Amino acid sequence: MYKQRGLLIVLSGPSGVGKGTVRKELFTQPDTNYEYSISMTTRSPREGEVDGSDYFFKSRDGFERLIEEGKLLEYAEYVGNYYGTPLDYVNATLDAGRDVFLEIEVVGAAQVRAKVPDGLFIFLAPPSLSELESRLVGRGTEKADVIASRISKAREELEMMNLYDYVVENDEVTNACDRINAIVTAEHCRRERVEKRYLTMLKGE
Numbered sequence: 365m366y367k368q369r370g371l372l373i374v375l376s377g378p379s380g381v382g383k384g385t386v387r388k389e390l391f392t393q394p395d396t397n398y399e400y401s402i403s404m405t406t407r408s409p410r411e412g413e414v415d416g417s418d419y420f421f422k423s424r425d426g427f428e429r430l431i432e433e434g435k436l437l438e439y440a441e442y443v444g445n446y447y448g449t450p451l452d453y454v455n456a457t458l459d460a461g462r463d464v465f466l467e468i469e470v471v472g473a474a475q476v477r478a479k480v481p482d483g484l485f486i487f488l489a490p491p492s493l494s495e496l497e498s499r500l501v502g503r504g505t506e507k508a509d510v511i512a513s514r515i516s517k518a519r520e521e522l523e524m525m526n527l528y529d530y531v532v533e534n535d536e537v538t539n540a541c542d543r544i545n546a547i548v549t550a551e552h553c554r555r556e557r558v559e560k561r562y563l564t565m566l567k568g569e
């Protein structure tokens with residue numbers, strides 16, 4: 365029996381643009397139907413971050429073992445730390461027909477694009493480069509040298525914008541969430557139309 369898999373939604377964009385903020389806001393909305401995939405990382409936890417909730421915090425050896433065992437859908441090294449998406453969780457959730465939401469950087473997103481071409485890829489863009497820099501500085505979670513690396517990385521990351529299905533500006537968090545929800549709803553409608561067409565064709569065989 366034909367069963368529609370869940371939709372893989374990828375939210376990506378430069379560090380400091382507000383991905384985490386927008387994602388957290390989306391997941392507080394009662395009608396949000398996506399499952400958030402918690403990533404693995406070798407980065408140290410920030411104050412208040414909880415293992416298994418914000419990230420699964422891993423040692424470098426432990427992470428490299430996951431890579432060798434093929435347990436990651438994608439991974440990337442980002443400013444000195446590994447980040448990656450657990451493959452089994454994503455597959456099991458999609459197979460159960462539920463949507464999965466990934467919040468990842470651009471190199472990993474490109475790997476997901478190659479493996480899951482029917483995913484929905486959304487790039488979160490800042491209103492301007494200077495606003496991006498002031499958000500990174502204003503967050504105050506990194507030291508000056510790390511902020512400088514992230515800002516220079518952000519310039520490269522912005523060049524990847526044209527590889528995405530949609531670009532959403534994060535001017536206000538609520539606006540960005542509304543735009544993302546509208547895009548996901550439209551994608552569901554499109555997929556339903558395609559599925560109906562397919563099932564009608566099968567019946568007519």
Ligand SMILES: Nc1nc2c(ncn2[C@@H]2O[C@H](COP(=O)(O)OP(=O)(O)O)[C@@H](O)[C@H]2O)c(=O)[nH]1
Pocket residue numbers: 377378379380383384403404407438439440442447448449467468469470471472473
């Ligand atoms: N490729 C990849 N990137 C991830 C993953 N999880 C988080 N990231 C990205 O890694 C970058 C650094 O994350 P983090 O250190 O938490 O900083 P922050 O997102 O800027 O607060 C961000 O761009 C995240 O979106 C993942 O599983 N895979």
Ligand SMILES: Nc1ncnc2c1ncn2[C@@H]1O[C@H](COP(=O)(O)OP(=O)(O)O)[C@@H](O)[C@H]1O
Pocket residue numbers: 377378379380381382383384385386499500502503534535536537
């Ligand atoms: N729309 C917005 N307007 C102003 N500040 C924002 C907005 N979205 C996020 N921020 C702030 O920008 C900083 C970086 O946001 P964060 O979600 O940590 O970014 P990312 O996860 O992309 O690195 C945080 O201090 C956050 O409060």
